[in-house]
Amino acid sequence: MDYLSFDLSEDTEGVTTLEALASTSKEQHGAVMAEVQQVLDWAWRSFPHTHGPVDEGMDWDHDLQVSVEPGGWHAVTLTLTGSQRFVEEFFARFGGPQD
Template structure:
């Protein structure tokens, strides 16, 4: 990942939140969206049938937000909630993250 910076936080009942954010000029916006799509494509391929509320027993869920601030900065936020096995495979694929 060149643009998205992930933070990891562990919550109750074994649910971990992985949150990434990038704020760039319009010139780099497509590259940021491509990184977010890379993560989501990986998740859909590895866990195709277990997307949904993690507290209901699913392996992963996500929220993707895109905003334009002051007409210049494009902010992309990707939040993933994951089960222990999802997070383990995520870290094996994408590497170590920045802890809280």
Template sequence: MDFLTFDLTEVDDGVSSLEAMASTTSALHAAVMGEVQRVLDWAWRRYPASHGPVDDGMVWDHDLQVTIEEGGWHTVTLTLTGNARFVEEFTATFANGED
């Protein structure tokens, strides 16, 4: 990953959040969104029928926010929430560049 760096926050009951933010010029926005798509594609492939609120028993969920700020800067925030297994696999995959 060139733009997204995920920070892990461990929450109660084995649920954790992974959050990344990138703020770039409009010229680099497509590259950032490509990284977002790569992450989401991985999650959908690995856990295709288990996306939704983790509090309701699902394995993973996500929130994607995109804002355009003054001067044409694009800020992308991607938050993934998942159970311990999801977070372990995510970390192993993206830390090793296996995605």
């Protein structure tokens, strides 16, 4: 990944959140969205029937926000919540969280 780096947080109920934020020029926006699509394609392929609220027993859920900021910068936020199994496989595929 060249644009997305994921930060990790966990709540007291064992739900892990992975969040990535990228703010780029419009020329780089397509490359950012390609990385987002790569992550989501992997998640849908790897966990096709367990997308939904993790606190209801599903393996993963996601939220994608895209906006244009002042000065023409494109902001993309991809938030994934996941079970322990999802997060372990995510790290195996994409590497661990950024420090």
